[in-house]
Amino acid sequence: MAYRQGLDAETVLQAAIEMADVQGVEQLTLAALAAKLNVKTPSLYNHIKGLPDLRKQLSRRGLMLIKEAMVEAAIGKAEDEALLAAGFAYVIFARKQPGLYEAISSLPDYEDPELKEAGSQVVLFLLRILAPYGLSEEDALHVVRGFRSMVHGFASLEHRNGFRMELERDESLHRMLKTYLRGLRTAAE
Amino acid sequence: MAYRQGLDAETVLQAAIEMADVQGVEQLTLAALAAKLNVKTPSLYNHIKGLPDLRKQLSRRGLMLIKEAMVEAAIGKAEDEALLAAGFAYVIFARKQPGLYEAISSLPDYEDPELKEAGSQVVLFLLRILAPYGLSEEDALHVVRGFRSMVHGFASLEHRNGFRMELERDESLHRMLKTYLRGLRTAAE
């Protein structure tokens, strides 16, 4: 009704995050978002470039927050303990903010420079945790890929109800990471 | 133009798979699919229930095929060698049929009975490969979750260009699986 709703880009993004977390990122439409903000759909275009742009913003914010969650969880910890904590933080983030996590894991392409940057931060964080292991740069990068694959795969399958057996899920995650880390300590061949 | 195009459900599904593999599952619209089949959009409804149903069919077919690819790859192999082969088959399938793989990994929910069934087949296959390891049922199920998380996570990240460093990707996959399997051989504690 009233002109000047006091909307800005951040408010729109926050509302979009809420909608995505509650209803899933597929159900996040500009029509529904505008209704939630008591505004007509075209008004959103004063704050976003369009739906694809909004989705990209969700992905970027998600990457930033999930990295922050890992950093936070690893404070005061080192080596295996730090990696374990980071891995759990990743999965717990995906549980708490399923829509945001969906946005991370369904982004069409990492080619976008802003997403690239956000993704790099995750990789750099993991490399720093791995530093005390004394791996070569190449070895460390392979480990980073392994770690990311594990936690992303776990969170993704869990998100889609891919684990249906009656079996503690945290225990599965813990074992996977511990098993991998044990393998890392053991000399190859 | 001509009535009776000779369309049936399987033909429609095949065309949908092709479109998804080439253009991505997001771009798979009934409008485009109908055009490809030289038919008007509503005609598709004689063979499918709607777009969500078609997506579900893609997911189911994808799960069946990826399981078959793993079975095929593991023929004549056992234990670590079989798991390694199955893991690579999984990732290679995702590379060859990106749209179908996307359909597997973006299915909204495994709750659907048909998808449940197809997913169970994958789990049962992995359990059979794991049999010679002499694990308890519970232990084996945790390992299955770990294995699925690893290969799905790897394929998913690779699909979205998540691996951007100059680093051989097959080598990363090989190391991840080997490291995990080595950890599995090593006693816990």
Add this chain to the structure above:
DNA sequence: TATAATAACTAATATTATTAGTTTTGTAAA
């Protein structure tokens, strides 16, 4: 050969994103 089932069609509707152009409001300069 007649009839029933099926597969295509046209027409219509509802939803969506997006663009263009307009009106109102808040802010800053005169």
Add this chain to the structure above:
DNA sequence: TTTACAAAACTAATAATATTAGTTATTATA
């Protein structure tokens, strides 16, 4: 204090989509 401008909302219109209803032509079958 008034005026001018930028910004944020609006209305109206368009194009694309999926879907449903109802119709017509074709095939198969009784």
